[in-house]
Amino acid sequence: MYYLKNFESYTNSYKNSVENPEAFWNTIAKDNFVWKRPWSRVLDWDFSIPKISWFEGAQLNITENCIDRHLEHNAEKTAILFEPNNPNDTSEAITYNELHKRVNQFANVLKSKGIQKGDRVCVYLPMIPELAISVLACARIGAIHSVVFAGFSANALSSRINDCDCKLLITSDGGYRGAKTIDLKSIVDTALLDCEGIESVLVAKRIHKDIPMVSGRDFWLQPLLETASESCEATVMDAEDPLFILYTSGSTGQPKGMVHTTAGYMVYSAYTFKNIFQYEPDDVYWCTADIGWITGHSYIVYGPLLNGATTLMFEGVPSYPDYGRFWSIVEKHKVSQFYTAPTAIRALAKQGLDLVSPYDLSSLKILGTVGEPINEEAWHWYNDHIGKRKCPIVDTWWQTETGGIMISPIPNSFEGKPTFATLPFVGIQAALMDEKGDEIEGNSVEGRLCIKFPWPSMARTIWGNHQRYKETYFSAYEQNYFTGDGALRDENGHYRITGRVDDVIIVSGHNLGTAPIEDAINEHPNVAESAIVGYPHDIKGSALYGYVTLKKSDEMNDALKIEINQLISKQIGPIAKLDKIQFTSGLPKTRSGKIMRRILRKIASKDTSNLGDISTLLNPEVVETIMKNSL
Ligand code: WTA
Secondary structure, eight states, X not given: OOOOOSHHHHHHHHXXXXXXXXXXXXXXXXXXXXXXXXXXXXXXXXTTTTEEEEEXXXXXXXXXXXXXXXXXXXXXXXXXXXXOSSTTSOOEEEEHHHHHHHHHHXXXXXXXXXXXXXXXXXXXOOSSHHHHHXXXXXXXXXXXXXXXXXXXXXXXXXXXXXXXXXXXXXXXXXXXXXXXXXXXXXXXXXXXXXXXXXXXXXXXXXXXXXXOOOTTTEEEHHHHHHHSOXXXXXXXXXXXXXXXXXXXXXXXXXXXXXXXXXXXXXXXXXXXXXXXHTOOTTOEEEEOSOTTSHHHIIIIIIHHHHTTOEEEEEOSOTTSSOTTHHHHHHHXXXXXXXXXXXXHHHHHHHTOGGGTTTSOOTTOOXXXXXXXXXXXXXXXXXXXXXXXXXXXXXXXXXXXXXXXXXXXXXXTTBOOBTTBOBSBOTTOOEEXXXXXXXXXXXXXXXXXXXXXXXXXXXXXXXTTOHHHHHHXXXXXXXXXXXXXXXXEEOTTSOEEEEEESSSEEEETTXXXXXXXXXXXXXXXXXXXXXXXXXXXXXXXXXXXXXXEEESSXXXXXXXXXXXXXXXXXXXXXXXXXXXXXXXXSOOOBOTTSOBOHHHHHHHHTTOOSOOOOOTTSSOTHHHHHHHHTOO
């Protein structure tokens, strides 16, 4: 796959990709994939509608590109290397040949349950091979997969199932997570009380627990797979047919179902994977994300398999059986590329080097980070103690909406610099905007990060709500995609992402909208009002601070705090629980009644030296009380 080798080849390619984007992507698409029919037009776009269409007229199936085409020369190469939660259990190497059979069998099971091209299938599974296989099985027959991270609660699951009318759900009898087992099926059963559209549930066995099965609806997966045919013709897909939906938090309660389509997503996820991770045929690549997030979709499943790579899937957690687990896996499987999140790096760094030094990490060639800004200390720890100062670090900035990495160092072309995502990838026309909506030209400037021109893997819409797509991403800055992030550009044109400028808070690498959390809290009968802000946290990056006003002030007590967190767990999931809850008699508001989160954020961050002018507030007196009682 067309390879960026040095700074000169990057700058030349970048220049071509901007001056003549259609010719640039035409070559990459033509040279590196198998198509059933070529395109008639590379790109058609208009950000004011917004409409984005890549490779119009082309036909293909992404699974033939991920699997079938590797069978001729690499049938016996390991495609997926599964490392189980328990280090004493044996790992499993699934070859491309075997993956082909298992995906086909699974696809045939889906068909036998009535799933057809365009139907939505929800996948709610732990990190076991069936998760990757079910995603590919959907793609094989043109069903649209909607993977929901298995840490989400029953309510969060049912709202996602209903939002896109899923017909079938794939889950398991449970999952292992460190020393704990997770009872997934009972969460599913609760969720499905509210989901009329689900006709069948396929249940994989993982923890071999005796669980209730609803007759006529629930089916054990294994017996169906065993009798299914190992061949399944790949459904012909149009370039712009949806491949998957993946939900992300927004600034209103309802999560946004980002829709990714087939051809553009394939081209961009494959091309970025190859060039940013510099994958070579014998490498073992490991991304520690969960397939329930976009990082797992693009850089555990699609990007690596499109390149014929060996991609490692880890079921467990970094702390089990101890905090040396990641490094023991690197040693055991001779991992060459390791891709993780800053929150994991900080948690591991805190444990000290005794848990790193016993392991041989000499197989590592490239280290990656994603999900939130990486702080300088964590970057250096990663560089010094994991990469031993010989592995380039790729600090990759991107989003669920972008489908693939947008800004990142490219090893061998140009280096990283601590806390900087550095330069836009080829084809990515980044821009910084001021608050008035004008582009800020030149270097050594700071603003809001936008992208001026389409790239192949951008999300095409929000499922069922194109208007919201337009308002969220294309309305703040005319003819630009707005990312929701702030960034600065240094004297060399390198970007550093400074963080969200909207109501999304990134906690341990997970995006959480403040609105859905506040909605959950406000459901408590004693609560009048609430506001959530983020504050700096050593390991999580940001943690959640909740200001809660009660209907009756004599009810402030710790038991109520526990109830509030239980409500959040139930509505969203334990990842959204608050670290601190402060009861207040009121929230600072503007005269038009808007909560002044800026002030609450400063108080939560213990940064109260300059609160700005509070005299224009409707109720300036509450600020003092909130400060006095802050936690
Ligand atoms: C943040 C994850 C700084 C950013 C792939 C973005 C980052 C949001 C980085 C998207 C990075 C992601 N440096 N910030 N390297 N990577 N972010 O949709 O705020 O889960 O908008 O996609 O994470 O998170 P999402």
